Structures are given as C-alpha cells and as structure tokens.
Amino acid sequence: MGFKVISLGELLVEIMRDEVGVPLNISGRFLGPFPSGAPGIFINAIAKLGIECSFIGTVGNDGFGELILNRFKESGVDISNISISKDYTTGAAFIAYRKDGSREFIFHFNKAASGNIRESQIKHEIFKGVEWLHITGSTITANEMCRQSGYKAVQIAKAMGTKVCFDPNIRPELADIKRIRAVCEPVLKRTDILLPSEKEACSLAGIENENEACLELKSRGIEVIVLKRGAKGCKIYVKNRIIDIPGFTVDEVDPTGAGDSFAAGLVYARIQGWEWEKSGRFANAVGALDVARFGPMEGAPTLREALELAGI
Numbered sequence: 449m450g451f452k453v454i455s456l457g458e459l460l461v462e463i464m465r466d467e468v469g470v471p472l473n474i475s476g477r478f479l480g481p482f483p484s485g486a487p488g489i490f491i492n493a494i495a496k497l498g499i500e501c502s503f504i505g506t507v508g509n510d511g512f513g514e515l516i517l518n519r520f521k522e523s524g525v526d527i528s529n530i531s532i533s534k535d536y537t538t539g540a541a542f543i544a545y546r547k548d549g550s551r552e553f554i555f556h557f558n559k560a561a562s563g564n565i566r567e568s569q570i571k572h573e574i575f576k577g578v579e580w581l582h583i584t585g586s587t588i589t590a591n592e593m594c595r596q597s598g599y600k601a602v603q604i605a606k607a608m609g610t611k612v613c614f615d616p617n618i619r620p621e622l623a624d625i626k627r628i629r630a631v632c633e634p635v636l637k638r639t640d641i642l643l644p645s646e647k648e649a650c651s652l653a654g655i656e657n658e659n660e661a662c663l664e665l666k667s668r669g670i671e672v673i674v675l676k677r678g679a680k681g682c683k684i685y686v687k688n689r690i691i692d693i694p695g696f697t698v699d700e701v702d703p704t705g706a707g708d709s710f711a712a713g714l715v716y717a718r719i720q721g722w723e724w725e726k727s728g729r730f731a732n733a734v735g736a737l738d739v740a741r742f743g744p745m746e747g748a749p750t751l752r753e754a755l756e757l758a759g760i
C-alpha cells in the first residue's frame with residue numbers, strides 16, 4: 449500500500465522486425481520478446497523514475513508473463529495486483545516498421561491473458577491515497593471486460609480523489625473510430641489530463657486541425673490537454689494558455705513507447721508540483737530518451753538521466 453500512481457490494462461510482449469520495410473505478411477527475422485503493453489510501458493517508466501506504483505493486469509503462466517513480471521520487479525513496480533491466469537497465455541504484439549516511419553501491428557491480446565482483466569481485480573483499497581490513475585484507450589477498446597474494468601477504475605479514482613490521466617492511444621487496428629469515440633466518452637468526462645497525439649486529437653474531436661481539435665476537447669471541460677508532437681515536443685493547453693515546448697534532439701532508434709514514457713514523465717512532474725513549462729520539458733526528455741533505444745521499455749531513463757537532459 450501507499451502507492452502514488454496506479455495503472456491498469458494489457459501486459460504484452462512485443463516481437464519486432466529488426467529491419468525497416470519488411471511487412472508482417474512476409475517471412476523474416478524478428479527481435480524479442482520485449483516486455484510491453486502501453487500501460488505497462490507507462491508504469492515501468494514511472495517506477496524507474498522512483499515513484500511508488502502498482503499495476504492491475506493479467507499475464508499467463510508462461511515465459512512471456514515471467515519476462516514482464518521480472519522486469520517490473522527490477523524497476524520497482526508492485527506486482528501484487530497482477531493475476532496469473534491458468535486459462536490464457538500472455539498476450540503478444542507483432543510490429544513492423546514502414547519506410548515512412550509508421551508502424552504495422554498485429555495484436556493478440558483481447559482474447560489472451562492480457563485482455564482478461566476482471567472487475568473484481570479493481571479494488572477500492574488499492575486506490576487509497578493514490579494521486580494519479582493512468583489509463584489508456586487501448587485497454588478500454590480491447591473487449592467488454594477490459595472496458596468495464598477500466599470504467600470501474602475511473603469511477604473509484606474519482607470517488608477517492610485520485611486524478612485521472614488518459615492517453616487515448618487509438619489503434620485503428622483494434623476498433624473503428626466511431627466505436628473508439630463512444631468508448632472513450634465516459635472516461636473523457638472524468639479526465640484531468642488528456643494526452644493525445646496530433647492524429648488522436650483530430651480523431652477524437654472529429655476536426656482536421658489539431659489545434660482546433662484540442663480547443664474543442666478542452667471546451668468539453670477537460671482541464672489540461674497535453675498534445676504529443678513526436679520530435680517537435682508538446683503543446684500544453686491549460687486555462688486559456690497554449691504553451692509550446694520544443695522536443696530534444698536525439699537519434700530516433702525506435703518510436704514505440706514514446707507516448708507512454710512521456711506520460712510517465714508528465715505524471716512524475718505533476719506529483720512534484722512543477723509549473724507547466726518545466727513539466728513539459730521533463731516529459732519531453734523522458735520521451736526522447738525512450739526513442740533513443742530499441743525496444744518499448746528498454747529506453748526508460750533513470751531520474752538522473754531525465755533531469756540531466758531536461759536541464760533541471
């Protein structure tokens with residue numbers, strides 16, 4: 449007990465092409481398994497920054513599950529709320545990198561242990577004294593069970609004074625946009641900080657221009673929107689200000705996990721009570737350090753590394 453941050457959702461291994469431009473319908477080489485899953489990348493990153501945290505999720509009773517649990521133990525994530533399924537194997541995602549920088553995914557998780565997150569796992573006592581709940585759209589769009597568990601977590605969080613950080617993490621591979629919008633709606637209503645990418649802001653608002661999209665989303669009553677802009681950094685929409693915070697220049701080795709690591713940096717900064725400019729700079733640093741290493745969690749920096757790049 450005594451956690452500052454909780455997250456829940458899919459725990460996966462990622463199996464990735466080692467070469468750019470080899471699609472998933474062609475036989476070839478892969479690297480991995482790497483521990484992954486968007487909320488898993490987040491919790492691992494914030495634990496490495498030194499924040500006491502716990503994760504609610506499910507793995508299979510297999511090597512992939514062990515790989516994830518071992519990584520969490522090493523990083524300092526509490527694993528007592530992760531159940532080990534006897535009936536399902538750990539989920540997996542296959543990723544190929546296209547030459548234009550975009551990615552192709554095949555997910556095996558909504559019918560795997562990863563998608564088997566029961567409402568009974570979301571217990572009130574886990575939330576006692578917790579400052580932040582981080583939840584992602586990939587979890588609540590996975591299947592009905594994950595959706596209900598995610599909603600329950602958000603409801604308990606709001607009832608217990610825990611703030612909600614929501615990363616839409618829209619994967620068109622997993623559901624169509626109309627359904628994604630409908631599923632996100634109840635969480636958006638209770639979101640304290642929304643962390644969309646440019647595309648996600650546009651998709652959620654149904655507006656082509658990302659700035660207008662953020663303003664529209666904000667007008668629905670979301671207090672803070674932090675727009676993730678890849679190498680360009682981020683823009684923070686707070687009160688009636690828009691704060692543009694440039695990114696750090698790094699060699700991008702692997703973009704996977706950038707958004708989740710960024711979220712960890714931002715929540716870390718909010719816990720410290722830093723002002724917005726400093727918070728955005730720190731989050732940009734954590735995101736940049738993540739993309740500089742291959743593998744979703746491999747680039748999660750220590751606090752010292754992140755502070756140093758951020759110049760704090």
Ligand code: ATP
Binds near residue numbers: 682736
């Ligand atoms: P993903 O869903 O792939 O994890 P995302 O689309 O949610 O990522 P991005 O905007 O790609 O989010 O990345 C999040 C943050 O990480 C950016 O706002 C930026 O701070 C940092 N970042 C990402 N890519 C780079 C890069 N190439 N160079 C420097 N910083 C980067």
Ligand code: MG
Binds near residue numbers: 615617618645707708
């Ligand atoms: Mg993302």
